[in-house]
Amino acid sequence: MIRTEASDEERQYDINRCLELSVVPELPRVNTPAFVYLDAALEANLDEYLDFLTPLGVDLLYSVKPCTLDFVVRACAPRIAGFDVSSPGEARLVREILGGTVPLHFTSPGLSARNWGVVAEVADYVNVNSLSMLTWLHANASGPRPRLGLRVNTGHSVAADTRYDPARPGSKLGVPPELFERWVSEVSDPPISGLHFHIGCESSTYGATIASLEWLMRVASPLLAGLEYVNIGGGWLRPTGMDGLHDFCAVIGKLRACGVQSVFTEPGTGLVRDAGLLATRVTDVIDSGAGMVAVVDSHVGHAPETFEYDWAPDLYSPGNEVAADGEYEYEVVGCTPLAGDIFGRYRFPRPLEIGQPFFLHLLGAYALARAAPFTGVLLPSLYRVTRAGELVAVKDAEFSLYRDMWRTHAIDRA
Numbered sequence: 001m002i003r004t005e006a007s008d009e010e011r012q013y014d015i016n017r018c019l020e021l022s023v024v025p026e027l028p029r030v031n032t033p034a035f036v037y038l039d040a041a042l043e044a045n046l047d048e049y050l051d052f053l054t055p056l057g058v059d060l061l062y063s064v065k066p067c068t069l070d071f072v073v074r075a076c077a078p079r080i081a082g083f084d085v086s087s088p089g090e091a092r093l094v095r096e097i098l099g100g101t102v103p104l105h106f107t108s109p110g111l112s113a114r115n116w117g118v119v120a121e122v123a124d125y126v127n128v129n130s131l132s133m134l135t136w137l138h139a140n141a142s143g144p145r146p147r148l149g150l151r152v153n154t155g156h157s158v159a160a161d162t163r164y165d166p167a168r169p170g171s172k173l174g175v176p177p178e179l180f181e182r183w184v185s186e187v188s189d190p191p192i193s194g195l196h197f198h199i200g201c202e203s204s205t206y207g208a209t210i211a212s213l214e215w216l217m218r219v220a221s222p223l224l225a226g227l228e229y230v231n232i233g234g235g236w237l238r239p240t241g242m243d244g245l246h247d248f249c250a251v252i253g254k255l256r257a258c259g260v261q262s263v264f265t266e267p268g269t270g271l272v273r274d275a276g277l278l279a280t281r282v283t284d285v286i287d288s289g290a291g292m293v294a295v296v297d298s299h300v301g302h303a304p305e306t307f308e309y310d311w312a313p314d315l316y317s318p319g320n321e322v323a324a325d326g327e328y329e330y331e332v333v334g335c336t337p338l339a340g341d342i343f344g345r346y347r348f349p350r351p352l353e354i355g356q357p358f359f360l361h362l363l364g365a366y367a368l369a370r371a372a373p374f375t376g377v378l379l380p381s382l383y384r385v386t387r388a389g390e391l392v393a394v395k396d397a398e399f400s401l402y403r404d405m406w407r408t409h410a411i412d413r414a
């Protein structure tokens with residue numbers, strides 16, 4: 001069982017227990033490297049968000065970009081108010097998986113004159129990234145069209161790393177605060193049904209969201225009164241474990257009192273991150289002369305954030321569990337020739353043996369989405385643990401995906 005509203009440590013304990021019961025006994029038939037998704041963790045996250053948001057009157061969307069697996073999308077669909085997509089490709093895939101009725105919100109700086117026709121056909125809401133694009137749409141778009149919202153950069157950031165900060169000064173994402181204030185004061189009949197901001201990344205505080213809403217209510221209150229919706233974006237993790245909970249609830253109440261009909265939030269990571277793990281096995285143990293090295297059958301191309309952030313995910317290592325005071329230290333590395341293909345350093349109570357399984361935590365978001373079959377090491381196979389605890393193989397590692405990436409229709413001529 002995976003508890004809701006548990007601490008991060010309790011959640012990790014529950015997940016390890018679930019692996020111990022449902023996956024470890026089945027390891028002989030698990031083709032590593034593999035992503036393993038736990039239905040119970042996804043459901044616990046949905047419960048946690050909905051238990052918190054529903055009484056507040058905030059509608060939950062799932063931003064599909066961290067994980068667009070069909071069974072994840074299908075599990076969310078009956079419980080949430082729609083999906084946020086960021087490209088015509090994502091929109092098309094979600095429509096293919098779910099059919100035509102589910103509400104789709106499209107938010108992307110990639111909206112263009114060339115793809116507008118496709119976007120207008122599949123999306124119910126389009127959050128436009130700039131005033132120039134809004135002007136273009138009004139001059140050129142004809143026929144039935146989705147509700148239009150305007151994405152604003154509120155200028156309130158939470159991300160420490162500017163590369164991942166959508167609200168930094170100079171960001172391409174949304175109308176900058178000063179420009180928005182000027183536009184609001186000058187426009188007589190705003191051609192929009194909603195406002196959108198997404199300012200967070202793995203945030204564990206509501207501070208910037210509260211400050212953003214207070215700013216909006218200060219500079220745009222007459223506009224808000226006529227709007228159908230405000231979308232406060234995603235980027236936040238465990239909903240009830242965040243700082244500023246009380247003030248967040250209060251500011252949502254104030255926003256609704258302004259007359260806004262619907263308030264949406266669209267987390268991605270928070271719903272799926274701990275529901276997915278990367279399973280891998282030790283394939284070689286090397287004495288480098290300057291420390292022990294354990295090679296695994298995966299690589300950082302399967303989990304790009306480990307490399308980008310220099311982030312060592314927590315490991316569940318059944319039978320020889322990682323321990324801070326463990327006598328045996330290893331650098332755990334991937335199986336490609338890239339020298340920097342390193343997952344991290346870990347200590348164990350006993351020496352590692354070939355075949356030792358590892359489960360790398362918190363890889364349900366953005367890992368598979370950005371994974372690459374670097375050097376021909378195929379994308380991982382996929383497994384799912386159902387709520388009944390059954391391990392089901394849902395996709396094999398396929399050479400065809402790798403081959404299709406490199407094979408072309410070119411006819412080489414001498």
Ligand SMILES: Cc1ncc(COP(=O)(O)O)c(C=O)c1O
Binds near residue numbers: 084268
């Ligand atoms: C517009 C928008 N909404 C929602 C999200 C989801 O954010 P997260 O996965 O951090 O919750 C993103 C992520 O980049 C985004 O760009």
